[in-house]
Amino acid sequence: MERRDDTENGHETAYARTAPMRPDTAPSHRRSGIKSRLLLILGLAMLAIAIASAVALVALTQIRSQVATVADRELPASEAALLLARIGERLQDRTPALMVLKDADARRRQMDLIEQDLQSLASEAEHLNRLHPGKDSDAASFSRLTRALADNLRQIAALIERQADLGRAAIGQRERLIQLRERVQQILGPSILAVTDVVDREPSAPEPLFRRAALAQGALLDAERLAGFAFGELLIATEASSLDQVRQSRRTFERIRDRLVGLVPRIPSGLRDELRAAIADLAGQLEPAGVFALRSGELAAIAEAERLEVANRRIASQLKSRVDALVRSANANIAQVAAVMGETVLANTLLFVAVSVAAILIATLLSYRLVVRDISLNLRAVTQAMQRLAEGERQARVPAMDRDDEIGDLARVFNVFKEQSFRMETLDRQLTEKSNLLLATFDNMNDGFTVFDAQERLIAWNPRYLELYGLSDAALEYGVSLAHIHARLAARGTRAFTPLGEEVALAELVSERRSLTREYEVRCPDGRLVELRSNPVPTGGFVTIHIDVSERRAMERQLRQAQKMEAVGQLTGGIAHDFNNILAALQGNLTYLEEGLKDRPELYARWKKAMGASDRAARQVERLLAFSRRQRLDPQLVDVNALVTGMLDLLEYSLGDGIVLHSELAVALPLVRIDPGQLENALMNLAINARDAMGGQGQIRIETARLSDAEVEIRVEDTGCGIPQDLIDRVFEPFFTTKSGGKGSGLGLSMVYGFVSQSGGGVTIESEPGQGARVGIRLPVCAESAVADSGTLQEEGAVADCPQGNGETLLVVDDDPALLDLTATQLESLGYSVRIAGNGAEALDVLRGDSSIRLLYTDIGLPAPWDGFALADKAREQRPGLRVLYTSGQDHDRLEVAEVLLKKPVPLDLLARTVARLLSA
Known part of the structure; x- marks a missing residue:
């Protein structure tokens, strides 16, 4: 086992030498092979050498103790000291790198490396202590220095983490300061402009008014100026490079704050509370979590980390000095032992050489005779087979595979190599096929793809990139600069925007994309929108995906328009409901x-x-309710073709002689479920609008078509002047009209839109100026088994005589006092006794106190929590036999089949007949 220093990762590793594995195909029983014969020859030679070595061994034993001392103590100690020095230098280099890293993950990875080095450093220091135990030795010094170095590094890591935490907190405070500054501007700015506007609009006003306006404006301007100074000092503090600068900014900020507080009494009374609250929030920056404390803590952490880094350099220098001294001492001891060994070895070398030379000559002669000649012949045959295989002869036979010695092992291993080479050829072919597949995928992507190197040169692109920007193959070549491409695009009118909609020059797209992930939107001259998603490459340069988002943005615009129309419809319905009460x-x-x-x-x-x-006002309300999709409909199964055919004569008569009417009806259209009368009104509206757009002269075409299994469409197309693109999104808004001279109410297309939407369909409009317009009504196909609607009862028609009451007591509830009084008067004139209430709670109180009430007549739109439905439910709980009659300005889906709704305004005869019928039921 031997130790080495791994220079690639900076960690000490250990390894052991292992013997090569024998081929698995070797025979289990072997005759005496090459190895055995060589071992026999070498054994004889070694025996002769061993005799000579025994003589030398006696002399070498004399210096054994000295060599053991060097080997057991001096050399390992020197190795350990040198390793300590290298680790210390490596740690010294890692410290500045750790201090400049901003990313938390990068700091954590760097600290992991430092911790590993510290563990190695402690291990080697302990090893050195074992080699050199003592109270005040160099080994003890090494231990002290390594512990100090480790403690300093861990403190630096903690300080850097603290600095990062304080930096993130400071960023959050800066964002809150920006919001607070906007808030102060919103408090002071409009008031300053208002004072100026009053003075400008009233030049002849009395002098006292001008004086008060000037005083008010002066205080507001001073407050705005002082607030700007205060925010400036806070921003200066966030960028301060020293604690003195932070303290100076704090003192200046406190003075500005005091002046702002003293200025509050001069501010107009309507703004004082808001300004005081803003000043209090601003003064919060003086707290421990404020900008000044955060920046002071950040600078203190940086200063302490720098101090510890200097201390580490000093410790590393001391560690290197200790290593140098230890190495010099070890070298001196080694030199002394080497001198003694040299004399002894020299004396025995001559004897050893003579014996060895004789043994080698004898071994060589025996080896050639018994081994080398046989090996040479068989190796030549194997080599020739390998050459044939290299030349591409796949059927080359490997000789000597049946031998049971090392030559046979070599032949069998070569045969395995041959099979592996054939397998590698197959893998290489498969890899080529996959590469071609990847290249085909790259070339056929739906999105553009480009790669630029660190010098902003184009090194890869696909055909879709050229297609998106309208570039030709000749316009691009490998290595062309991004600036050149941008210049070509800019010359054609291509523009770039940030995700927030701010326009940026194409040249500005390069700088940040080298190091940061960025997204931009490029608008081409042909109207195409391309989204850029750029990511930097670790080796330099960046990769960009170019996505055509034109269709997606168009769908987003359609969604916004639909939401807008929905909001306008809700507003219109509410207004119509309130107006209906009036x-x-x-x-x-x-x-x-x-x-x-x-x-x-x-x-x-x-x-x-x-x-x-x-x-007329009632009809206007009906139109508004039609737009808001709250009108009462009478849906029926309708044959669209039959309805259009039946209207053609009426349309020709209504449109006049100057209009040529054409129809093109699809065959076998399925039925739709819709109100036929409203559909006829919608088609008449569209035809009249088309006639007016053509000035009474032109052609109108009405077509029907089946768009899918679930939808049919009616299209009305004219040859008029068309609609400008900037007005198409507004044509369905109530009271919007392009007709001049007060012609048109602006509700025709609104009624069509509301009616079709309420019926579950949709309306589309296509137009270009000078090319006419096409309006399409899409309607859902009706299922084969249609279910009849359960609607509300609305009796119509006048009668000659109104049924009279017999003094029955009725409770009338409405939140409109005028309408409540009118209804009570009408019912009293019919012979009924009437109790009234303005809301649900009052009605319940009246109901509990009067057991003679037989019928509840209530408006549905009462204020919360007791609307008409909730009031009726609660009243039926108290009085199960109570009759209920509803009234409202619009229809309601919640009504049961047996319930009755009278739609405002209610004729007297209808009210009389309905009440009489309910009381007699």
Whole structure:
């Protein structure tokens, strides 16, 4: 066993020499082979040499004790000391590397290497102590120095970790400071601008007003300036290079903070609390977790680590001095022993040489006669077989394989080598095939791929990269610079952007990609969007994937537009619901006044105009509800082709003589489940919009088609002026119109969009300026077994006489006071006793106190927690036989089949008939 220093990984390893393995194919019983004959000859020669050696051995025994001393103590001690010195130098080199590493994983790996070296250092120091035990010897000094070096290194590692923790905390404080600065700017900035705006808009205002405005603006400006100084000092402190700079920044910051606190009383009263809170948050940086304490701790850790690193250098120097002294001492002892050995060896060498030469000559003659000649003949045959194999002769036969001596072993091993070479050829062929497969995959990737070396030269790319950027094969060659490629792309109008949407020059894409993973978005002149994902290569350079994201971004835009339309629909539905309540009160009161105005023609005429206006408002609300997908529908099984065919005559009449109407209907379209009347209105709206876009002259084409097994489409196409691209996303918004002169309400396409969406379909629009427009209505195919809808009851039609009550007690609940009063008046005029409540809790109290109430008439949209449904459920728990009548400005899916909903505004005759029917049930 021997020790060696492994210079590749810096650790001591041990190894042992092992004997070569014999071929497995060797025969188990062998005759006397080459080895046996050679051993016999060598044995005879060694016997002669042993006699001469015995004489020399007597002389060598005399210096044995001195050699043993050198071998057992001086040499191992020198080896151990030298190894200690090498490990110490290696540790000395690792310390600066550990101090400059920023990555935690890299520091941990470096510290693992240091710990391994420290373990080796302690082991060798202990070994040296065993060789040189003593109170104050060089070995003891080695132990003390190695322990001090290990302690210093561990302290440096702990200090570096502390510095890293403080650095991360400081980064977090900086981010919070940036947020706080934006917060202070949001507090002060708008107020300063507001004061300036008041002064600019009122140049003739009294002088006291100007004086107060100037004083207020001055205080705000001073506060903004002092806040900027305070944030500046905090940022200076985060970059301070010494503790004195940190303390100086802290004192300056404290003075600025005090001035800000003193300035608060001069700030307008509406901003003082917010500013005080901001100043308190700013003063929090003086706490132990603030910027100043964090930076001071970081600088202290750096200073202590540097001090320990200097101490380590001093320890390493002392360790080297001790090693040099120990080596000099060992060399002197070795030289003394060597001189004595030289004299003894010289005296016995002549005798030994003479005997040895004679033995060698005799052994050589016997070896040639008995061994060499036979070996030469057989080795020549094996060599010739190997040459034939090297020349490609796969059937070359290896001779002497049947021998049971070493020549036979060699022949058998060569035969195994031959088989292995054939196997390697097969593996090489398979490797070539896999390489070709990998190259084919690389060339047929859907994404572009490039590799640049450390000098920013192109060394690999695939055809998709050229296709994405519209480059030709002749434009690129191996080794072309990235700057040259960027120049070509920039000349064609290619632009680059960060993931946050900030534009960057193409030349700026290079610097950070060498060392950091980066992503960019490149916009090509043809409208294509390419996403760059670049990663650095450890050996220098970087690899980049170029992904075409044009389709994905288009889908994202469509999703945002759908979300926008959904939000607008919800807002529109809420507005329509609230307006319906107002309209119900208006129409109810107008209906109540009708009988009293019939004998006054002038007022009755005005009443008719008001009633007509309210009817138009009701239709407008219906359109808004259609857009918000809250209108009441009557879905039926509809043959789309039959519906379109039945409308063609009406469309031709409505569109006028200047419009040529064409239809192209697909054969055997499946049925759809939809409200046919609303679908006819939608097609009429689209046709009229198309006519208006063509100025009354042009062609309109209506087509039907089956898009898939689950969907059919109706397309309306015109030859008009088209729609600009920047307006296509807005055409479905309520009240948006491109018609001039106040023409159009802006609700036509909104109604189409809402109706189709409520029916489970979708609307698409394609247009280019000057090329006309195409609107598609996609509708889901109906299943073969359609289930009839369970809807609510809405009785329509007027009757001549309203059923009258017999004093029955009704409870009316509505959160709109005007509508509540109107409904109570109407029911009282019908002969009922009416109790009223403005919310669910009040209604429950009334219900508990009056057992004569037979019917609950409630609005569904009551304020939480008692909406109409919750109120009805609770009322039925208290009064199981209670009748319930709902009212609302919109439909509701929660209603049971047997429940009744009256849609606002409710005509008096419908209200009378419904209440009478429920009470008599």
